[in-house]
Amino acid sequence: MSEVSIPVEQVGLYRSEGKIYPREVKGRYASLRKLAVVVLLGLFYFGPFLTWSSRQAILFDLPARKFYLFGLTLWPQDFLYLALLLILAAISLFFFTALAGRLWCGYACPQTVWTEAFVWIEQWFEGDRSKRMKLDKAPMSMAKFWRKAGKQVSWITLALLTGFCFVGYFYPVRELAADMVAFELGGWALFWVLFYAFATYGNAGFMREQVCKYMCPYARFQSSMFDRDTLIITYDERRGEPRGGRRRGTDRAAAGIGDCVDCTLCVQVCPTGIDIREGLQYECIACAACIDACNGVMDKVGYDRGLIRYSTEHAMNGQPTRILRLRVIIYSLLLAILAGLFMTSLATRPPVIMDVLKDRNALYRDVGRAGIQNTYRLHVLNKQSQPVRYLLTVSGPEGATIETPVAIDVPPESMVEWPVAVNVPHESAIGGQHIVFSLARDDGQVMISETSRFRGPAIR
Amino acid sequence: MMTSDDSSVVDWSRDTQKLAVIAWVSFLTAAVMTLVCFAFVDPLLIIDALADDNSIGREAGYSVGFFFFWIGCLVSSWLTARLIRRKRRWPQRVVESTR
Secondary structure, eight states: OOOOOOOOOOGGGOOSSSSSSSSHHHOOOHHHHHHHHHHHHHHHHGGGGGTTTTSSSSEEEEETTTEETEEEEEOOHHHHHHHHHHHHHHHHHHHHHHHSHHHHIIIHHHHHHHHHHHHHHHHHHHHHHHHHHHHHOOOHHHHHHHHHHHHHHHHHHHHHHHHHHHHHHHHHHHHHHHHHHHOOOOHHHHHHHHHHHHIIIIIIIITTHHIIIIIIIHHHHHGGGGGGTEEEEEHHHHHHHHHOOOOOOOOOOOOOOOSSSOOOOHTTTOOOOOGGGGOOOTTOOOHHHHHHHHHHHHHHHHSOOOOEEOOOHHHHTTTOOOOOHHHHHHHHHHHHHHHHHHHHHTTOOOHHHHHHOOOOSSSSSOOGGGEEEEEEEEEEEEEESOOOEEEEEEEESSEEEEEOSSSEOOOTTTTEEEEEEEOOOOOTTTTTEEEEEEETTTTSOOEEEEEEEEEOOOOO | OOOOOOOTTOOOOOOHHHHHHHHHHHHHHHHHHHHHHHHSOOOOHHHHHHHHHHHHHHHHHEEEEEHHHHHHHHHHHHHHHHHTSOOOOOOOHHHHOOO
């Protein structure tokens, strides 16, 4: 009895190299993911090195508490925008999930992307599945040692590079690189490079899809965004069942069997180890490896593709699929409103930002008859395209006066650092109290104010 | 059971699952808490309030703050997982028949 022989080693997401029949191996979705991985990793690794008007384009400068996003400079006072941006991202995720299922998981999640990259390295050193299994069973030899060592060294290098680039988003990357080369990287920066490298190595090298199966909160919540019109990866049960092996050329109708030849390739390629033929399961990360595998088999046995395919529950039951549903409309409305809010509030930001940093080298200074002096460093950012003269006033502690000049000229679209000394008479400079710095344009209109602390001696 | 082609991937035991979930979920929560907290609070203010050491920078503040939140979330998650555990496991065959 000769069943249709399905060479097991030909098809599969993780075994796409060194194959005998590469035509069948290259599934549409595997190529899509490869493209996504290359683009996303490229963006991640080159992101810190992009420059924008002679500074790092994307820098969440945590030590300085300033966020640079291309032409935009955000300060902690602008946290609203960051929060709005994150909420926008979350709702977009809901929106795309409702519409097209777990697109995020299959193509864009960092877990997927780095796992894919680590698997490529593994394949490059150790070969495809059967070779790897053979290698693991083989006794230790020089060849095995070099393959394993090569894989580990590459993994660790990639992980360290990942950690470095990650920290490079939060710390000026050129300084970071210079410090790293000179082995002078300071404590916390080094710690976070190593921490992120370790997390990458563990998540992408070892835990892989277990993270999706057991650890990811989104995987458990995504079902609440699904409905019967959501695009899912599904097995066409009515077409496929009853499954079973068959001779080539068997009349399926006469034999009473479906299109599924039960080759189990869809199960073998599944990174989470589920059987898609049992229906939608929460473990499914929608990587579409089973679609590629099954389509290859269908081509080989001469049946139509799409026994496993992207479809909707409604379509599977022969009902019409609606794209515009209440859920989708609500998500898109929310998206539109928030995006509008984000854009308008960004466009109507105050044209000047002031940041007050208390001088930390001296809490206060007794300056004799003038009272108690505190010194501050003001950062004044002029976002207008013409130079502006600003006038500074202080209020809060009784009798507070500014000893240093009270006017400053700030060039267009730039920031000046402005040391300011404030004196408060002895009788009112007791303990810590709030002091308000108000900055006004020279046409007299008060524009912004910032609160800081004025410190004096404790009660005598 | 068929597994994926990677020998390093094996299904985790219940305890490993619990540990991983607790660690990861509290990590994510701590990350969000750190973000929100330090968006409004300059870590230097906290450092100034706690110590008179000007050599401690913001990076240390962010990092210690993150681990503070993470440990807090870890403890809370771990206690939750411990305390809501069923007293007795279901007999195996009941579990199978309800699936």
